Amino acid sequence: MAIKVGVVGAAGYAGVELVRLLISHPDFELTAITSNADAGQSLASVYPAFAGVCDLAFTTHDDPIIKTCDAVFLAVPHTAALAAVPGLLAAGVSVFDLSADYRLSDPAVYEKWYATPHTSPELLATRTFGLPEIFAEDLAGAAVRHAAGEATLVACAGCYPTATSLGAYPAIDAGWLDDGAVVIVDAISGVTGAGKSANARTHYCSADECVEAYGVCKHRHTPEIEQILGLPDHVVFTPHLAPLKRGLLSTINIPLAEIPAQELTLDMVVERYREFYEGRPFVRVLDAGQMPKTSSVAGSNACQIGLALNKTARMLVVTSAIDNLCKGAAGQAIQCANVVFGLDERRGLPLIAMPV
Amino acid sequence: MAIKVGVVGAAGYAGVELVRLLISHPDFELTAITSNADAGQSLASVYPAFAGVCDLAFTTHDDPIIKTCDAVFLAVPHTAALAAVPGLLAAGVSVFDLSADYRLSDPAVYEKWYATPHTSPELLATRTFGLPEIFAEDLAGAAVRHAAGEATLVACAGCYPTATSLGAYPAIDAGWLDDGAVVIVDAISGVTGAGKSANARTHYCSADECVEAYGVCKHRHTPEIEQILGLPDHVVFTPHLAPLKRGLLSTINIPLAEIPAQELTLDMVVERYREFYEGRPFVRVLDAGQMPKTSSVAGSNACQIGLALNKTARMLVVTSAIDNLCKGAAGQAIQCANVVFGLDERRGLPLIAMPV
Amino acid sequence: MAIKVGVVGAAGYAGVELVRLLISHPDFELTAITSNADAGQSLASVYPAFAGVCDLAFTTHDDPIIKTCDAVFLAVPHTAALAAVPGLLAAGVSVFDLSADYRLSDPAVYEKWYATPHTSPELLATRTFGLPEIFAEDLAGAAVRHAAGEATLVACAGCYPTATSLGAYPAIDAGWLDDGAVVIVDAISGVTGAGKSANARTHYCSADECVEAYGVCKHRHTPEIEQILGLPDHVVFTPHLAPLKRGLLSTINIPLAEIPAQELTLDMVVERYREFYEGRPFVRVLDAGQMPKTSSVAGSNACQIGLALNKTARMLVVTSAIDNLCKGAAGQAIQCANVVFGLDERRGLPLIAMPV
Amino acid sequence: MAIKVGVVGAAGYAGVELVRLLISHPDFELTAITSNADAGQSLASVYPAFAGVCDLAFTTHDDPIIKTCDAVFLAVPHTAALAAVPGLLAAGVSVFDLSADYRLSDPAVYEKWYATPHTSPELLATRTFGLPEIFAEDLAGAAVRHAAGEATLVACAGCYPTATSLGAYPAIDAGWLDDGAVVIVDAISGVTGAGKSANARTHYCSADECVEAYGVCKHRHTPEIEQILGLPDHVVFTPHLAPLKRGLLSTINIPLAEIPAQELTLDMVVERYREFYEGRPFVRVLDAGQMPKTSSVAGSNACQIGLALNKTARMLVVTSAIDNLCKGAAGQAIQCANVVFGLDERRGLPLIAMPV
Known part of the structure; x- marks a missing residue:
């Protein structure tokens, strides 16, 4: 029934x-x-x-x-x-x-x-x-x-928190984050994220051929990301608007503690993420060296995650793509x-x- | 099996x-x-x-x-x-x-x-x-x-012939076309219609923010449209490229013979088209006064058709939208x-x- | 001063x-x-x-x-x-x-x-x-x-009448139009043509990835085109909206009388147009075989015109591109x-x- | 002469x-x-x-x-x-x-x-x-x-280094950067930045409706930014491609030392930046609370800079927009x-x- x-x-x-x-x-x-x-x-x-x-x-x-x-x-x-x-x-x-x-x-x-x-x-x-x-x-x-x-x-969960948390959580959960460090998230959304309301910002002639940041240091998804990741007051989040309808890409910079930074290889990071998402049909961790396109997930319920490692600067850079509406x-x-x-x-x- | x-x-x-x-x-x-x-x-x-x-x-x-x-x-x-x-x-x-x-x-x-x-x-x-x-x-x-x-x-059938013929056939079949008249088709396709080959024309920076006609008076879909409609040498077809990925809109100008031009109303035209496509799940004839958007069919196997009538100039104007890839x-x-x-x-x- | x-x-x-x-x-x-x-x-x-x-x-x-x-x-x-x-x-x-x-x-x-x-x-x-x-x-x-x-x-002059008349006038003026024939104009405009008003139609998520006809058989630029060309009730004009900011392309189908249709070559048509626009700095008649892109004129006061000839169907097809705002x-x-x-x-x- | x-x-x-x-x-x-x-x-x-x-x-x-x-x-x-x-x-x-x-x-x-x-x-x-x-x-x-x-x-200077350095330099020059901290730069470029070469990446149907990061942790503009800012091995730079022709936005996260973080207000930051660019006709520091759009500089030689301050996380967030080709x-x-x-x-x- x-x-x-x-x-x-x-x-x-x-x-x-x-x-x-x-x-x-x-x-x-x-x-x-x-x-x-x-x-x-x-x-x-x-x-x-x-x-x-x-x-x-x-x-x-x-x-x-x-x-x-x-x-x-x-x-x-x-x-x-x-x-x-x-x-x-x-x-x-x-x-x-x-x-x-x-x-x-x-x-x-x-x-x-x-x-x-x-x-x-x-x-x-x-x-x-x-x-x-x-x-x-x-x-x-x-x-x-x-x-x-x-x-x-x-x-x-909200759109930015979903993409960002799916991208950051396995690393935070593994204890790789440097003690007291701030996670920096720069994310980009398509215009459906701004809603159906017709206004100066969503007018085609404003949004087309234009990229801009908005809500800088005050977007309401910030405390939600902090809550999911367990990092109160330690997330700096800057959303951007880009000229596409659907799609959201979150680029997450995670400062690593000294030991994981020394010991980890990118392959180990990929493996850790794949273990974390084992059995979850909608999350796909890409091979080392690959980064997701939002067009690869638009219209679907999938999340694709790409990983990169900067050992000198002790930074894990994650990009996570979803369809913001799906x-x-x-x-x-x-x-x-x-x-x-x-x-x-x-x-x-x-x-x-x-x-x- | x-x-x-x-x-x-x-x-x-x-x-x-x-x-x-x-x-x-x-x-x-x-x-x-x-x-x-x-x-x-x-x-x-x-x-x-x-x-x-x-x-x-x-x-x-x-x-x-x-x-x-x-x-x-x-x-x-x-x-x-x-x-x-x-x-x-x-x-x-x-x-x-x-x-x-x-x-x-x-x-x-x-x-x-x-x-x-x-x-x-x-x-x-x-x-x-x-x-x-x-x-x-x-x-x-x-x-x-x-x-x-x-x-x-x-x-x-090809993409332009499909959209064009679905839009024109019921009128031609009804015998409304003026004797010896030329049907004029101006159609617009998204860039997937130009194929996967990467060249100067399909480069993002060429196709974006640009509309142009191509293959004017020599596009190979012309004889195919003429064959389907039974109008050899009586179709003028001009395709255009517009900055979208999927979607094809064919605007078809059908000169009407004197009698149907006098007697037809737009509602009668809509009714005729709906009868013709009775029971065909993918073709939808819109209400009088509505014209289809390509975005209403993109990604689907649907065809949406809109109809307008200019009785003074004895012209039936049909617009027909499909996803060119689907x-x-x-x-x-x-x-x-x-x-x-x-x-x-x-x-x-x-x-x-x-x-x- | x-x-x-x-x-x-x-x-x-x-x-x-x-x-x-x-x-x-x-x-x-x-x-x-x-x-x-x-x-x-x-x-x-x-x-x-x-x-x-x-x-x-x-x-x-x-x-x-x-x-x-x-x-x-x-x-x-x-x-x-x-x-x-x-x-x-x-x-x-x-x-x-x-x-x-x-x-x-x-x-x-x-x-x-x-x-x-x-x-x-x-x-x-x-x-x-x-x-x-x-x-x-x-x-x-x-x-x-x-x-x-x-x-x-x-x-x-309005935007559609400008592009259309610049494209059609030299042929009409030369007397090539078939007696009593209807000139069929299908034109495409960028979204600035719909104005600054924010509404369901100009919303980025409506206009993006979409082509549609509008105002079919009732657009107010029709009588203006007819007035300029001296063709009352003999223009069928269908404007379309495409996903770009600036740019307007008018595709004009001009039925030719029997004699010019037999005698004219495309080179002669190009020559006639070039003579007509001799000394006019903003209008450029392209070489035979070339059609203008709206991106070639966007932001400028130029008009580019392309010409094609279908002798079998006795049709001159002209495409004329301008920046609708300039x-x-x-x-x-x-x-x-x-x-x-x-x-x-x-x-x-x-x-x-x-x-x- | x-x-x-x-x-x-x-x-x-x-x-x-x-x-x-x-x-x-x-x-x-x-x-x-x-x-x-x-x-x-x-x-x-x-x-x-x-x-x-x-x-x-x-x-x-x-x-x-x-x-x-x-x-x-x-x-x-x-x-x-x-x-x-x-x-x-x-x-x-x-x-x-x-x-x-x-x-x-x-x-x-x-x-x-x-x-x-x-x-x-x-x-x-x-x-x-x-x-x-x-x-x-x-x-x-x-x-x-x-x-x-x-x-x-x-x-x-290169395109990303120009936008990024114009956005970061006044703060670094003022000595606000936390000792030993890493500056995190996430930037977005239009497709002209990928050059005229026609390939799978620059094909309209790949780039349209798509945002992606590329060259993560290995883009060659990284050492150039580090050189200009005097921060060897202390810049993490992630460029992104977005569906527009011209325009580049650099979002720069600058961790602040304790004292400036306590004492600075956003107005003081804006004032400092305006002093720094006094007399430079192409650089415009926006009012506190405003962030630049790339469309506001496309086609021109201007750079527009927006500033935001997160005092809790001790972070100065700067966005800097230029036309990458100009x-x-x-x-x-x-x-x-x-x-x-x-x-x-x-x-x-x-x-x-x-x-x-």
Whole structure:
């Protein structure tokens, strides 16, 4: 019997990516798509790729069908998820939240970075963090609780934190990071990362033929990366915008302690990473000397990781590529839902990008 | 039991699109991919999207496995197909030829436009033309012969002829074209249409931020369009190159005879087109007033058609959008193979493009 | 002594292109730039290319300095020019109007296509049409009147009409067009042509990797092209949007009468075009067999024209490339102003695009 | 009297950018453009932007006119400059070398990174390093020697070193860098930076919609940056390729010593940078809180610099944008030549990018 799911905030870019993936998911049945701005319009009128192949239309966020779903994906801005989650859980609906509202485990950190109070901090203790390759046990626990009939809240990791943490975690976990050192992350995102809102920045004639940094020293994904890596106040993160639609590349500079810097070879680093991701179908550690292209993962739920070693400067340089809308948002949420619902994590998710 | 298939010329853009679609096709088993230039290399080394998910490697075109396949897709330049097809058919292998070698039914027309003799003109009489929405009966006949054990040759339509004919055929078939009038086609293709060869024209810094016409009054798809539409010497076709990877838009100007021009309304035109494509899952005729975007079909096997009517100038203007690599090449070839092998024509083919 | 000029509507794309060109113009002194939406902001804050090199700030359209200028360039939407022009002329200011308000000589045609009454039709009889290569005498007349102290109104040609007319006029003027035939124009524009307004259509993620037709059979440049070419109701014009910033390519299909179709060679056509544009520095007729790229003219005031001949179908195919913001808007307006003020038409205008 | 100049290697991207700038330079007269590959062809046939406006044609590198020039710009690959420079200097021709051959002052470093012996190391002691904003005195000295009749060799800085050093130098010079710390540079270049060679990497369909790192931990601009900043073995440099034609953004992470980290405010940093670049027309330090876009400098010789401060992590983050072909290559070489020939450094150089 199909698992009934809904997407709240389905007209945004992450939302419509959820729709794309869910309408062909073999186990989930998409029963409602909501958008307060586009309510009443057909999906195909807003996204003509669906013309003739999907009859869904947008309803408002308070569509009563939502509370009859087995699971709901929330693709709404922060604070909107804060408002919606407690009621959904109370109605017995499992929630896969793509917003930032339940990612940071310390409400004080949330309030500092998002400049708004956290209205349901008690949920932070029990929510699961949705980054399956790093927090597999948490997600397995959520699956057990879900099987026992409990509605589950999964706070899915953000796009930059996903690419960056998948690239950095195995090295940090191995204890290679120099004591007290700062990890420096320069990342590049396609314009879908700036959202569907039409403004001076997302205008074609602004974004085309242009690269720029933004949110320097103040981007809200910084504390999330620090939390995942266990490095409070020791990550410097600079995101950049580049002229492509989908794709995110994170370049991570990890200063090495003296001993690993002396003893490690690049082959050993590659091997360590491959061991770490053994059995994880979406993460691929490239051969020594190869670096990933974002086009190799666009449209898929894959993450490709490349590694380089500068022994003189004692620096491990990692580049990690994902599709910001798929592995960085919708695909990862579905991957989490697959696990929570006891399915193979690959169900309904594209493994391979278009080769050209 | 799986149907064994091979791709000859698998390293080019149409070839690798065949590979992308065939490795996840539920009924076909891809057993060989050949490329004389890349023989010995892994698929993933040439197209890193396949890293970690596909172990296939290129062999040479004369790989003996090819002749053990049930079907072979030929994605080689013209004349190379001429050389390969008779041997494949003799070995009992059905051939889906993406080249131009068997498209033109009159060998004299082939020799005029391709400046080379046709070495197996006898096959032109029996080959099937691969454009399923227009030549459905031919393809059905091929399926019957195939079921009876006969190896089949399908000459798949080219990219511009596919988009153009799907856009023009219902009007021509309805007898609306003015007697003796010339149909004027201006079409725009993405750069994958120029092929994988790296040259001054396909260099990023030439193609980016640039639109240009090419092959004006001499493009080889002209006689193919004329043949499909039954309009010898009455098509003027001008292709253009635009800065995108995938996508082809054909704008077709059809001068109307006096009576239909007076009597037709746009709604009647839309209705006629929808009747014509009734039951064809890949072709979608948009509502009156809407025109297709190539991004609405990129990555899928769909064709979207928009219609407009200028009654004063007695002109029907049709725009027709496809993905040149999918519906314009690899996807259409697989669609033909599905039909010939008695499968649903949709098997293994993407119906929906990425919405953003 | 410098000629004082102002730009009304300087924050839009055509407006800021005027600013770019005027601040380095050797004879004009830019004294005011207006924008009701951006009034009070510095030019550099809206267009950071000017950071540190230009201190101008936007004022409102009713800035009194405007009426003290020798000439004003109007880069405002249609109807806004209608409202402004009479007062400017009354104040003795010459006006170079980039809007459509004074282009169509017949107010009834204006009212039909723009669905609004023309409030100063008496000016249509005396205004000059600003397309210097075709209406040289008119512009020369305006220069004479201006030298005599009269304020002048020049209605500068639109972007599509400029490229299309420069490409079609020599053939029409030579009498080659078949009697009663329809000229079919399919043109492609970069996204600056859609203006600075941020909306669903100009969002990077809509426009990128996408080609589409728009305004089919109803684009307002149709009657303007028909007026210039003297072909009422005999032009079918379909504009397209392609993913580039600047650049416009018009592909013009001109059905030939029987005699010229028989007698003409492509070399004769090229020669005719070169004769027609003899002495015009911005128009370049390419050698037979060559077609222009929009990138060859982007950023400059040049127009490049390519020619092809299909004798069987009796069709002359012309492609004509301009920069829609420069020769198609700001550059052409300055070219007109140069002539009216008795300067060399090349003053202050870029002749050469960036080669790469 | 005009200064006669030639460009050796004029068909490459830096070469043709030199040609673009030199043909409209008011003091230099371009007398020869050479290209062994394109010798005999007209400039316009290779770069159609010049059609109808420039009659120059390519000759071979050994064109005798070259040695009659007052100055020659060398836009050839490394080792080719090594071969050419001694002979040119001996002939009394001043050389502005855009290659890497004379940039590194220590021939051992050159031989290590370029894997080839330096054949004229004696010239390294007397050559001038061409980065006018940092090595103004050296260049002034060269001007004095040139005025005294001496042929001069200027080794112009590379593109990444230019953007990076302009962004980092004022902070390093102020003594803010933490003792022994590593400066981490992640930079992004447009595809013109990969050169005119058509290959799998520069193919439109590879570069479009793709971001990737390359040359990680081994790019040859690393020792050049280290030399300029005086930080041997203390720079980690990772270049990236993004889908745009022109533009280079360098993001520089500078770890601060304890005292400056405590005492500095962002305003103080901005002020320091502005003092440092006082009187330098091409470098613009943006207001606190603003970061440059590459599109704000593309086509011009400008460099825009943005600054941000992370006091917790003791990190100064600088982003520095240039046009890699202009300020990063051709424009800078002409700027150096202007100084050496006693002209205003701005002569013939574009100060302002196209605003859109």
